[in-house]
Amino acid sequence: QVQLVESGGGLVQPGGSLRLSCAASGSIFSINAMGWFRQAPGEQRELVAIINSGGITNYAASVKGRFTISRDNANNTVHLQMSGLKPEDTAVYYCYVAYGARSSWGQGTQVTVSS
Numbered sequence: 374q375v376q377l378v379e380s381g382g383g384l385v386q387p388g389g390s391l392r393l394s395c396a397a398s399g400s401i402f403s404i405n406a407m408g409w410f411r412q413a414p415g416e417q418r419e420l421v422a423i424i425n426s427g428g429i430t431n432y433a434a435s436v437k438g439r440f441t442i443s444r445d446n447a448n449n450t451v452h453l454q455m456s457g458l459k460p461e462d463t464a465v466y467y468c469y470v471a472y473g474a475r476s477s478w479g480q481g482t483q484v485t486v487s488s
Contacts, residue, residue: 374399374400374477375397375398375399375400375401375470375472375475375477376397376398376399376477377395377396377397377468377470377477377478377479377480378395378396378398378479379393379394379395379466379467379468379479379480379481379482380393380394380395380482381393381394381482382466382482382483382484383483383484383485384485384486384487385458385484385485385486386486386487386488387458387459387460387486387487387488388457388458389456389458389486390454390455390456390457390458391455391458391484392452392453392454392455393409393452393453393455393466393468393482393484394450394451394452394453395407395409395450395451395452395468395470395479396448396449396450397449397450397451397470397477398449401449401472402472402473403426403472403473404426404446404449404470404471404472405425405426405471405472405473406423406424406425406426406469406470406471407423407424407444407451407468407469407470407471408420408421408422408423408424408442408451408468408469408470409421409422409423409442409451409453409466409467409468409469410466410467410469411462411464411465411466411467411484412464412465412467412481413461413463413464413465416464418467419433420433421433421436421440421453421466422436422440422441422442422453423442423469424442424443424444424451426446428444430442435461436455436462439455439456439457439458440453440454440455440456441453441454442454451468451470453466455484458484458486459486460486460487461486462484462486463484463485463486463487464484465481465482465483465484466481466482466483466484467479467480467481467482
């Protein structure tokens with residue numbers, strides 16, 4: 374079992390920046406992908422960004438060029454640097470980790486973009 378602890382959410386004005394972090398702990402043998410999803414009220418959970426063990430990244434079209442995902446393999450952490458935030462980025466952001474044939478989700482952290 375892998376536990377995920379997220380941090381870094383909060384309230385920010387449009388155009389501002391936030392950095393989300395997620396630390397994985399537990400029975401970790403080989404993490405494949407680490408990433409972030411988000412879910413806005415009344416909407417389905419959607420992929421924001423994901424990075425595999427080789428450092429290859431994939432972003433949702435809506436965040437490309439504004440968000441950057443990175444990972445620290447030695448510490449089993451993943452970060453999401455968000456800039457140029459828009460009100461439509463408001464959502465609960467969930468950390469996701471895939472390891473072997475299994476996966477784990479974080480508890481979610483609220484990001485609110487509002488003036």
